[in-house]
Every structure is written in C-alpha cells, then in structure tokens.
Amino acid sequence: MPPSIENRRQTLASDTTPRVLVADDDPSSLLFLTEALRGLGLDATGCTDGPSAIELAQQQPFELLVLDCRMPGGGAEQVLTALRSSGYDKLAVATSAELDEPTRQRLFDCGFNDLLLKPCQQSDLRRIAALVDPALGGEDLLDDTQALASSGDEHVMRALRGLMRDELLQLDREWEELAQDSVRLRERLHRLLASCGFCGTASLATQTLLLQQHLMRGQTVASGPVAGFRSTLLATIDALRPG
Incomplete structure (x- = not known):
C-alpha cells in the first residue's frame, strides 16, 4: 500500500534542525545573523571570509548559505559562483547594506534565491528561514x-x-x-x-x-x-x- 500523505509529509520533513552557514566579515552582523537565525530554529554556523565559506559549504551539509557581498577573499557573488560551478545546488541568500537594482539583478542571475538588505527586520529573517522550513515563516497554510x-x-x-x-x-x-x-x-x-x-x-x-x-x-x-x-x-x- 502506498504511504499516506501524512507519512510522506513527515518523511520529507528533516529529522534534524536545518543547518545554515552565515558568512560575514563584520563581527556585529555575524553575531546578529547567527543568533537571530538560531532563535528562529535554525542551526547556524558562522565564518568571516570567502575561502572559509567555500570550504565549509563543500565539507558540511548546509541547507542554506547566507553570504555577505563584501568579504576578504571573495564576496557572496564570487563564493556562490565557485560553488555553483561544481554543481552545488543548495539555497543561497546574499546580504548587503546596499542593493541597487543592477546589483540585485546580477545576484539573482548568479543563482541567489533571495536577498537580505542590512539592517534587517525580524520579518525579513523569518522569510529567509522559511526557505528551508516553511513552518518558520509564520505564514498560515490557509488564509x-x-x-x-x-x-x-x-x-x-x-x-x-x-x-x-x-x-x-x-x-x-x-x-x-x-x-x-x-x-x-x-x-x-x-x-x-x-x-x-x-x-x-x-x-x-x-x-x-x-x-x-x-x-x-x-x-x-x-x-x-x-x-x-x-x-x-x-x-x-x-x-x-x-x-
């Protein structure tokens, strides 16, 4: 007998807390983003430069990358381009204090799933968290x-x-x-x-x-x-x- 909808829904849901990598060379931003995402129910790991972000993403099973646009050794665009070229298909969000339209379009073309303008609000972080777990977004199934x-x-x-x-x-x-x-x-x-x-x-x-x-x-x-x-x-x- 085929598994029920409920059983398959439970199978699709991860038995472990979704993992997110936050890369930002600003200590305050890194601390805020990692702690805020942990507070929303994600397992957040931080690093401070592009090469470290690439190495960690290749070595560990993160469901989401949150990458600052300007970091030593390569910002968000350079990091994701390197990862995507090797077949990396996980979700990715770029963060920046400035996001004009040409930059936004370039980041989306690069393969980012969403963008986060700093400083951000709690609602912005819930939207990001919902990328990996819809239940964390605070939206109702039926409105x-x-x-x-x-x-x-x-x-x-x-x-x-x-x-x-x-x-x-x-x-x-x-x-x-x-x-x-x-x-x-x-x-x-x-x-x-x-x-x-x-x-x-x-x-x-x-x-x-x-x-x-x-x-x-x-x-x-x-x-x-x-x-x-x-x-x-x-x-x-x-x-x-x-x-």
Missing part, C-alpha cells in the same frame, strides 16, 4: 480572509478549495515525471500560483514563487527549493481535507 476576498462567498470558497485539493493531489501524483521536465513544471507552477490566490493558500503561494524563481534562473530542480515546496504541498493537501 480565509484572502480566500473570501477573492471568492466573495463562503460557499464558493469551499467549492474552489475542493477543486484546489484535487489539483494538488494530481500534482503530487505526477511530481516525479514533472521534476524531469522543467518547462512543464514551470507551466504547472504558473497555474498553481493563480489557484493559490483564489483559495488563500498563503504558504504554498510563497513556496511556489520561490521554486518558480529558481527554475526561471535556469537552475535544476534542486533539493533546497523542492523540499520546502513539497513539504508545504502535502501539508496544504491535509489542511484542505473536507470536514
């Missing part, structure tokens, strides 16, 4: 206020959510096939995002956007973005269960 605003009627909302659950179950069944075809997967995610808006599935909408951005940059279906999306997909299916 009834959003869904009612979109549908205009509770009866219509329930009907739309029933259709949404069927759509998610079909997506789950076809996942292995879709994961081998990034073009089809991107088309499917585009349709899914519209459904999320109508049905108020807030956390899934966020994870869908993150996976879309990852694929649009020409990157593979990597473990980091997929883990968050798949976990939230299955949790949303459970939340939409009738009754």
